[in-house]
Amino acid sequence: MPSDLPIRKIIHVDMDAFYASVEELDYPTLKGKPLAVGGNEIRGVVSAANYEARKYGVRSAMSGVMAKRNCPNLIFVKPRFDRYKEISKKIRAIFYDYTDLVEPLSLDEAYLDVTVNKKGNPSASLIAKEIRQRIFDEIGLRASAGISINKFIAKVASDVNKPNGQKTVNPEEVIEFLEQLEIRKFYGVGKVTTEKMYKLGIFTGLDLKQKSEEFLIEHFGKSGGYYYQVVRGVHNSVVKPHRIPKSVGAERTFNENLSSEIFMLERLDHIATELERRLKKSAISGKTITLKIKYSDFSLQTRSKTLPYFVADKSLILETAKELLYQEKMEKSVRLLGISLANLNSDKKEKSQERTTVSMQLKFEF
Structure with a gap:
């Protein structure tokens, strides 16, 4: 490990099959049975699946039709996001008993910086345990955790002993851990990138480490520099206790595919209303409006326009979304529409906040 790197004690907590586990918690008769949250056997997409369903290859983002084909006994339940948010708040309340440096990634996972913690406990592993x-005693759910010197390694480590386990990668173990790690398990390396790396002879962290930074940038662009750093244990992103979103959006999947633009406009009106509500709740606005279109064959298209001013008003958002809808003629029916707003007026706040947090974090001692 480079001696000048700031060493922090980071925990990544990841709930095990969160949505499905909440359903089992509230409806015990579902326990032990293959369960999918979201979608159905006719249409729709699976939001989450429990481990019994995963044995049959059922995964999130899979169509309900395919999920049912893989697992004929699969039980579908409608998602209850208000309930998931309620449970998530209880989990985060536990986190805040240990540190104020908590960065939620979603309802079911978060980073915690416990370098200095409220319990005065020098062991991040014992804190995670x-x-x-x-979480199990007070809420009734299982969680896994990864513990290491930075967010990247902690995130990867949390998958090692899932479900209901944890993995600590100590400072002196980082390089060996990363060198032996399969490239497909590197956080930020998706399916397409994995296939590309395989073709370049990169199968493990050690293979990746043997490539020059110039080589990686040539083949992977800016991400190449990221891969060059993380495989050497370098990841300086700090835990941001007030994580500000890069975009805000709303979308809807329809019960029946839409082929008429008149019906699409009606749906866009509802979506824009929801987006406006979310923007006002967060007190933010943005300049870049993106229309997301998923067609009946599951192909995806996005169309964007950047305005010269910040907007949060439904009428302005909807006007631009309509313009994007009519931008080109659609040859296929549509199963999903979404509108998102990016280039937010919160971006400057986040950069200022990160500089402050970095300054504070680098003063911590391991």
Whole structure:
């Protein structure tokens, strides 16, 4: 490890099959049965699946039709996001008993910086174990955790002993851990990138480490520089306790595919209303409006326009979304529409906040 790197104690907590586990918690008769949250056997997409369903190859983002084909006994339940948010708040309340440096990634996972913590406990591993036990005792759900010197390694480590386990990668173990890690398990390396790396002879962290930074940038662009750094244990992104979103959006999947633009406009009106509500709740606005279109064959298209001013008003958002809808003629029916707003007025706040947090974090001692 480079001696000048700031070493922090980071925990990544990841709930096990969160949505499905909440359903089992509230409806015990579902336990032990293959379960999918979202979608159905006719249409729709699976949002989450429990481990019994995963044995049959059922995964999130899979169509309900395919999920049912893989697992004929699969039980579908409608998602209850208000309930998931309620449970998530209880979990985060436990996190805040240990540190104020909590960065939620979603309802079911978060980073915690416990370099300096409220319990005065020097062992991040023991803190992670205690947090996981409290989540089970107080809420009734299982969680896994990864513990290491930075967010990247902690994130990767949390998958090693899933479900209901944890993995600590100590400072002196980081390089060996990363060198032996399969490239497909690197956080940020998706399916397409994995296939590309395989073709370049990169199968493990060690293979990746043997490539020059110039080579990686040539083949992967800016991401190449990221891969060059993380395989050497370098990842300086700090835990951001007030994580500001890069975009805000709303979307709808339809019960029946839409082929008429008149019906699409009606749906866009509802979506824009929801987006305006979310923007006002967060007190933010943005300049770049993106229309997301998913067709009946599951192909995806996005159309964007950047305005010269910040907007949060439904009428302005909807006007631009309509313009994007009519931008080109659609040859296929549509199963999903979405509108998102990016280039937010919160971006400057986040950069200022990150500089402050970096300054504070680098003062911590391991």
